[in-house]
Amino acid sequence: MQLPSAEELKKAIKNTQKKPMPSQNAKERVNNFNEVALGYTEEDALLEAARCLGCKTEECRQGCPVDIAIPDFIKKIKERDYVAAALKIKETSSLPAICGRVCPQESQCEQYCVRGKKGEPVGIGRLERFAADYERAQGAIEIPDIAPANGIKVAIVGSGPAGLTCAGELAKLGYSVTIFEALHVAGGVLMYGIPEFRLPKDIVQADIDYVRQLGVDIQANVIIGRTMKVDELMEQGYKAIFIGTGAGLPNFMGIPGENLNGVYSANEFLTRVNLMKGYRFPEYLTPVRIGKRAAILGAGNVAMDSARCAKRLGAEEVYIVYRRSEKEMPARAEEVEHAREEGIHFHLLTQPVEIQGDEQNWVRELVCVKCELGEPDASGRRSPINIPGSEYGIPVDTVVVAIGQSPNPLIQTTTQGLNTGRYGTIEADSDGQTSRMGIFAGGDIVTGAATVILAMGAGRKAAAAMHKYLKNV
Ligand SMILES: Cc1cc2nc3c(=O)[nH]c(=O)nc-3n(C[C@H](O)[C@H](O)[C@H](O)COP(=O)(O)OP(=O)(O)OC[C@H]3O[C@@H](n4cnc5c(N)ncnc54)[C@H](O)[C@@H]3O)c2cc1C
Ligand code: SF4
The missing domain is CATH 3.50.50.60 (FAD/NAD(P)-binding domain)
Structure with missing residues (x-):
């Protein structure tokens, strides 16, 4: 592939429009379930990254619910170090290939991008997807350092973005983590809701496999509240529990x-x-x-x-x-x-x-x-x-x-002392702590139906709070 010359990159800075996303033609795609947006080529990514001004004020970061270092990862793309770009994103986002595809960037990071004042903002989501896909295609996904096993058992209920993120973070800290999932397949809405043509399932599966490689045990076909109650999990020695059961009703x-x-x-x-x-x-x-x-x-x-x-x-x-x-x-x-x-x-x-x-x-x-x-x-x-x-x-x-x-009421109605909100959500503070010590919650079960990135951010925050709590019990 021909990469852009220095001259072309210099010119690209002046482009007021985003580099278009290569896509399947509408007439063809209505006859198949293959992904519609095909992703930037390396050339597209370099030309789009060239539009980023690398603003010192980093306005775009204000709009990112997990505070990705956006100008820094785009700089890595400009330097053609795409794996480093992906790693930079992964410092705060555990699911970049997914978020690069489904995040509502237009009302988040891209809404704050200064280039949006005169023309279109930088295609931040498209560049995020490019970096994450590049890393996966290279087989370059690294397993990070994992703290020595501390023998403390924690349970995660639900394997959507909130549960998967919380589980991954706790596994990295050395906990023995088990996810209990009601369906026969992990992934939550990413697997059962968002269609293949928008979010290919092999991409979601790769993220689930990554969480497994961190040492997380995923037990499918277990409905907490029916197969086993939250209190029974505690009796079985789980020292803290995260509820990420979503809003699937x-x-x-x-x-x-x-x-x-x-x-x-x-x-x-x-x-x-x-x-x-x-x-x-x-x-x-x-x-x-x-x-x-x-x-x-x-x-x-x-x-x-x-x-x-x-x-x-x-x-x-x-x-x-x-x-x-x-x-x-x-x-x-x-x-x-x-x-x-x-x-x-x-x-x-x-x-x-x-x-x-x-x-x-x-x-x-x-x-x-x-x-x-x-x-x-x-x-x-x-x-x-x-x-x-x-x-x-x-x-x-x-x-x-x-x-x-709406949230499924099963856990709320089978767990004593768990405060709930007006629409059946579980009440939790900004760190995910619920009204029951040791029980945390996050994602759609707390906010009501929201977004993947917010669920992921909640899972991350709750993992940090659970770690703090477990150090003191
Ligand atoms: C069709 C659709 C399209 C969407 N499109 C977008 C989009 O483009 N962009 C975006 O950002 N967001 C989108 N969303 C919203 C986004 O998917 C959700 O906000 C996000 O998945 C919430 O994550 P979660 O982990 O809280 O819950 P979920 O993804 O709902 O996962 C909850 C998991 O818990 C399991 N579970 C439930 N009860 C129990 C129980 N009692 N015991 C064990 N397991 C249980 C469920 O089976 C499920 O696997 C979409 C949602 C839907 C439905
Ligand atoms: S606000 Fe826009 S131009 Fe400025 S650093 Fe962020 S993405 Fe780049």
Whole structure:
């Protein structure tokens, strides 16, 4: 590959736009589940890194929830020392290849990048992904120094980004760490929720293998609260416990017809498609009936993922139905753009009020009303108000409800003395300490549905707090 000349790199500083991400063409990609964004080449990465001014003030760092030394890692890319760039990121982020793909950079680090004032910010996420992928492709992933085993047992409940990060950090400190995971596969939403075309599962698996190589034991198919309670773990000699059970309980709209055949929660739909490999039916025996027309209710990342999966499973028409306007859509801008490119239709300012079925109780039509926006609600977003007489029907075969998830209440209801919040979350301080000594929590179970990087950051902080606690018991 031809690398950019000194002259080209000098010129690149003046580019006001990010180097585009090479991607699969929209017409082709709707027929497969392969990754859409193909990643920067070395040439792309060098040209994009050249746009970074290496600001002394490091504005971009303010927007990173785990405080990655952004200008420093970009400098390593400029110096063509890509493994060093990856190691710099890994000083504070344990999952760079994943975060480089799924973090909402536009509302985090890139929002603060000074280059965004006149043109586009530096493509920080794209460069993060490049460095992490380079390191993996070289087989250069090093196992860090691990402190001598101290014989102290700690348990981690849940193997999403919060649990995996907390486990990895504690293993490095010499603890004997066991993760208990309810599903048959580790990884949490990274495995069962986010589709292959956005986050290839071999990348997630590589991070899980890395945590195993640090010495962490992962026990799958164990539901804490059913198979074993948290207090029983304590009786078995686990001196501290981290709960990272996420927010996997689907919310429903409470409208008539949600129990019809052909209505899925986004959780069930995405689990069937991703974890149970429904997209490779009949090679994998997980049928996902989609029909010709599918409506997805909601406009977050989960809704975009569901819509794009429905399209790839063969639905001819896929509609996102959302009661607010484009401006309020919670999904990442890139996901919305990709969905549009793939031909997903958007019914905005539209409130579903009923799902109607045929004589065999299969979904036939989604009844909606048009809305207008009123005053802002508690979330700060303008509330939708139904417009009288605006009712209309959208003929559909499948409805996927993607309006949010809540924490699963199992642990909270089977563990004495654990304080919970209004929406069923576990209450914990900023270090993850809950109302029970020795029990820590972090990630979506504490914050409600949030992001991978926040869950990872919470796992890291809790590991430090657990270490401090265990030194004093
Ligand atoms: C479809 C989808 C798309 C998303 N897209 C993005 C995105 O693009 N960018 C982004 O930053 N975030 C995204 N998110 C959000 C992000 O994935 C979550 O915020 C993050 O995974 C939370 O991590 P966690 O470790 O707290 O929980 P999870 O990832 O939910 O993991 C929790 C784990 O705990 C296990 N568990 C639950 N109860 C028990 C129990 N009783 N015993 C044992 N194990 C248990 C679960 O099986 C699961 O494996 C998305 C979420 C979804 C659902
Ligand atoms: S703010 Fe932007 S230009 Fe400045 S160091 Fe950070 S990434 Fe580079």
